Amino acid sequence: MPELPEVENIRRYLLRSRIVGRRIVKASVEWPRMVKSADFEGFVTGVIGRRIAGVDRHGKYLSLPLDTGWLGLHMGMTGSVRVAAPVDPPERFIRAEFRLDDDRRIELIDPRKWASLWLAGDPSEITGGLGPDATDPAVTRAVFTRTVKRRTAPIKQVLLDQATIAGIGNIYADEALFIARIDPRRRAATISEARLGDLYEAIHTSLNHALRHIEEHPMSDGRPYVVDAYDDRMRLPRREGSPCPRCSKQLRRHAFGNRSSYYCPGCQR
């Protein structure tokens, strides 16, 4: 579910909700496995009493600097966040909850229980393994091209590799490859610099389009709407056999391990 644009909108939602400056007075985690940092007890007791000092994002990860330490959040496949007022009834699938000193609650909602939580002494414990964020201005077209050119794996795999560039997931990888007319199975190193330049632009096009779309279509309570892959803002239908919106050939599905890629065999080369 949440890739870079979705997580960035969660970040903006948390800032709008004015959680910065609030203190966590109570914490509960229904599913202990979600806590990835050292010990579970240490997580729960460690976040209590901490004041939230900010909301940062790197790739698909949120890091909340606290007065001491950092609270890390990752949404997994189906995670989302809500800042609930005292009168708001609890949602279904709340897996963790942080009560604030103004009686609101930050709820981590995740049907599939794949979200992750950290309490870290240093942010590198949360995001240390990641490459630069896909929207980092330091990732210029030249840097992108040079980085990708070194890789022999299929380009789709390289885009999904968070240690190379962070924030691109399955949907936006497929979208960008479609826009740039590149076959997801193509080995990265065999793609010309010019076409990698097109891909760089396509990544920014699809991420920026999504960022704006999500911001302009909030849910009624102000949360970022969880856009689904079949939303009409997507250029590429995620269905095998659907006509390509550009050349009307039938789209194909290709499985890389356990992830599906959809692409057009006619205009993606």
Add this chain to the structure above:
DNA sequence: AGTACGTCCTGATCGC
């Protein structure tokens, strides 16, 4: 290092 696969979970959708 790269690649391939299984694993963690639950819900929605598909095909018969």
Add this chain to the structure above:
DNA sequence: TGCGATCAGGACGTAC
């Protein structure tokens, strides 16, 4: 309509 199979936007661990 019912029911089992398959699929789902993520990431990590293990084995080759």
